[in-house]
Amino acid sequence: MPSLSSVTSAADVLVIGGGNAGFTAAIQAAEAGAGRVVIIDKCPEEWAGGNSFFTAGAFRTVHNGTADLLPIVNNVTAEMAKLIDLEPYTPAEFRKDIDRMTSGRTDPELSQALIEESNAAVKWLAKQGIRFQLSFNRQAYKVNGRFKFWGGMSLKTDEGGKGLIQDHQNAARRHGIEVYYSTAAKRIITDQATGAVSGVVVEVQGIDKIIKTKAVILAAGGFEANPRMRSQYLGPGWDLARVRGTPYNTGDALEFAMRDVNAKQAGNWSGCHSTCWDANAPANSGDRAISNEFTKSGYPLGLMLNNGGERFVDEGVDMRNFTYARFGRAIHGQPDGVAFQVWDQRMIPWLRDEEYRDTVVEKIWGSTLEELAENCAQRGLNEPATFISTIKEYNSAVYASQKEKPSLIWDPAVKDGLSTQSSTVKLVLPKSNWALPVDKGPFMAVKVCCGITFTFGGLSVNPVSTAVISQSGREVEGLFCVGEMLGGLFYGNYPGGSGLTSGAVFGRRAGVAAARVAGAKGVVATEVGFSSRL
Template identity: 50%
Template sequence: MTHVLVVGGGNAGFCAAHAAAARGRRVVLLEKGSPAEAGGNSFYTAGAFRIAHEGLPDVLEFVDPDERHPTTDLPPYPASSFAEDLARVTGGRNDPELSRVLTTGSGPAIRWLHSLGLRFRLMYERQAYRGSDGRHTFWGGLAVGSTGGGQGLMEQHTRAALDAGIEIRYGVRATGLVTADGRVTGVRTSSGSVVEAESVVLAAGGFEADPAWRREHLGPGWERALVRGTPLNTGDMLRAALDIGAARGGDWSTCHSVAWDAGAAPTGDRELTNRLTRQSYPLGIVVNLDGRRFLDEGADFRNYTYARYGAEILAQPRGIAFQVFDAAIRPLLRTEEYDSPGATVVTAPTVTALAEGMGVDARTLHRTIAAFNAAIDESIPFDPTVKDGRASRTDPPKSNWALPIRTAPFSAFPVTCGITFTFGGLRADTHGRVLDTAGSPMPGLFVCGEMLGGLFSGNYPGGSGLTAGAVFGRRAGELA
C-alpha cells in the first residue's frame, strides 16, 4: 500500500515527496499534466528563492561557482529582515506562526534541497547591478535562484525523486478525497478510480486558472486576466478538501499578479516561461490608455511591488497599460524580458508618433511626460541598488529612480495583468496538517505550496512562493 500520496507535481509536491521518501515511506506522486505539461507553476518561474542568510560567504557554500563572486557585494539578510518584509508588504495580514516557520526555515530548506542534488546560483541578471567600480551589488533581499530557472528546478526535482524510488504517475486528475472512520484514506480520480494511502499531501495549486472562480472570489474583471503559468490549476483539490470539512485559510480575495506582455497567450508559454513578465518598470513610467500615470513606479524595490501591480493594471481601461522608456533608459532594462522573442513593443522617434502607435491621445501623453520630467529632482544621483530618493513630485509621485523621458527613440511596452497564483487556500498548522472548521487537524490530510493559505495577502516579497513550497512541503513530508 502507498504510505504517502502527494497530489501535485510542482516544487512543493516534490519537496513533500522527497522528505517522506527519506523516512523510508513508499511515496506516489500524482501529476495532473502529461510529462509535457508537468511541473505546475514552478516550471514557469524564474526559480527565485528568498532565503535568510548571513551574507556572501554563507551563500557561497551551496551556489554554483561563478567568476563574478570575488566582485560581489551581498549583505546579510537575517530571518528578522525576511519577517519584517513579509509583514510590511502584506499589511500585517500574514499568519505569524506560519511566517515564523517560513523565515527561519528558509535557509535550512535550501541547504536540504542542495543535499539532494538540486543546484542553485546567484541571480546576477535579475537581482544585481554592476557599478562603475566593476562590483556587483545585490538588492531587495533576493539573490538565490535555481540553476536553469523553473525548468531546471523541475528537471532536478524529478531526477532526485526517481533516484529516491518515488513513483510519479502523469496524467492523473484527482477530483475528490476519500475518507473512512474520520480519516482521509486516498483520492478519487476523474477516471473513477481510487488511489489509497495512509496519508495524502495536497500540493495541487490554487484556482487561478478557473475564470469563474477568479470572478467569484477576486471580483468582476478578473475573468479577463491572463494566466502566466499552468492552465491546470483549477482548484479541484481545494473544492475536494472544502467538501469534506476543511477550513479556508488566508485571503481568498487577493492574488499574486504581475505586469505581463499584453500580446501573450491566455495561459503560460513553456518556452518563454517567465520572460513574458515586464519588471523593469521602476526605471520608467507606466501610463494607461488615457495616457496618464496611475501608480508609483518607484514606491519600493521591484521585489516588493510587482506581485500587486498586475491588479492595478487590470483596473485600468480595458485592463491595459504601457511601460514607457526613452533611449537613455532602454539599455538598463532586463534583457531576458524586454529583448525576449516576440516581445510586444511600440518604438517611435517622437512622443507624438509613440502615442499614435499606442493608441493614446498624443496631447495627454505629452502633458504626462512633461509634468513628470519637470518634477524630478535631478540633483539627487540615480542609484538602482538603494531606494535613492530621486523622486518626481507629481501626481501620482514616483518616489525613487525617477529618470526623465526625453531622449529619442522612445519605447512603450504594452502590458496587462498576468495572474500567478491565488493567496487563499486551506487552513493548516505549521506542520502542514489541514485543519477543519473547528480548528482540529484532519487525520491523514496535509497541505503545502499554493494551497496553503495564510502567508500572503494583497502582495508578497519576491521569491517567497518557491521558498514556502520547500519549507512547508518538507515539513508535511516529514510528518505524513
C-alpha cells in the same frame, strides 16, 4: 501517459500535485523513511511542474552574506566573488518585509517557520541536486564595476523553473518515488469511524480508481486558471485576466477538500499574485518555451501609463521585489486592463534582455514623444495628447527636483531618493525613486496587461505539521496541505521569491509528518533541520 493498470492502487504517502512543493514533500517523505511515495498530477507529462515550471526560480532566504551562499551556487568564480556586494539578509529583515508586504496580516506562526527554516530548506534542496545560482540577471546591477545585490533576494535556480522541475524529477527518481501524470484526484476517502484519510479516488482515462493510503499531501495549486473561481473570489472582470502559468491549476483540490473533509478556509481569498505581463501573451495559459520571459518588470526604470495616457502607480515606491506582485492588479483596474511602459535611451540599456529582447516582446518606437504616442495609438492608446502631456509634466517635475537636489546620484540597486517632488513642483502621484527625465530619444514603449500567477486563498493548517484543519477545529488525520493551497501566509502582496521558499519549507514539514502517519520510525524534526537559526 500511464495506462490504467500502471497506476498504483496503494501508497504509503500520496502527494497530489507535482510542482516544487509537491516534489519537496515527496522527497522529504521518502528520505524520512515513508516507504512507497507516489505523486499524482492531473496534467499530461508535457505540462509537468505546475506553476513552478513558469517561475524564474527565485528563492528568498535569510543568509549571512556571500560566503554563506557560495557553497551552493554554480555560477561564481573566485574572481567574480571579489566583485560581489551581497549584504546578509537577516531574520529580522525578512520579518519586516513580510509584515510590510502583507500589512501585518500574515499568520505569525506560518511566517516565522518560513523565515527561520528558509536557509536550511535551500541548503537541503541543494543536497538533493537542485542547482542554485546567484541571480545576477534579475537581482543585481553592476555599479562602478561591482555587482550590487538588492531587495533581500539573491538566489535562483539554474535554468529557472524549468531547471528546478528537472532537478526535482531527477531527485524523485533517485529516491524511488513514483510519478503518474494524467491522473486527476477527485475525492478524498475517510474512515467512517475515525475520520482519518484512507484513500483517494482518481480518474485515469475516464475511469475512476481508488488509491489506498494513510497520508495525503495536497499540493495541487490554487484556482488562478479557473475563470469562474477568479470571478467568484477575486471579483468581477478577473475571469478576463491572463494566466501566467499552467492551465491545470483550477482549484479542484481546494473544492473537494472543503466538500469531503469539511476543510476550513484561510487566507486572502480575494487576493493574488499578479504582475505586469506582455499584452500579446496567450490568454489562458503560459507558454512553456517563453515561460517567465513574458514578465515585464522594467517599470522602475521608466513610466507606466494607461490607455488614457495617465500614470496610475508610483513606479519607484519600492524595490521591484516588493511591487511586482500587486502592480498587475493595478493594471487590471485600468480601462481595458492594459498599460504602456515607456523608457528613453538612458534606461533602455538597463532593461533585462530575457524580458525585453526583440524575439520576446513587440517594441513600439518613436524618435519623439509625439511619434511614440502616435504609434502607441495604433495599439490601443486612446488619448495620445494626454500621454504626451503626462510625460512632459513628469519631466518638468524631475528637472525641478534635480535642480534642488544636485547631489543625489541615480542608483538602481538602492532607493536613491531621486524623485519628482521638490519645494516648487510636486506631482499628485509621485515617482519616489529612480526618477530621471524621459527626454532622450528615440523612445520605446511596450504594451502590458495583468498576468495572474497564483491565488492567496487556501486551507487552514497546523503550522507545525501542515495538517489540514476542519471547520470544527480538529486536524484531519492523514491530510496535509502545502504550496499555493496553504492559506494564511500571504495577504494582498508578498516578498518576491517567498512562494518557492514556502513550498520548500512546508513541503519538508509535510513530508516528515506524512512519513510519521505512514509508519516511518525514528523521524524527528531536528533530523531535517527544523527550527534552525543562523
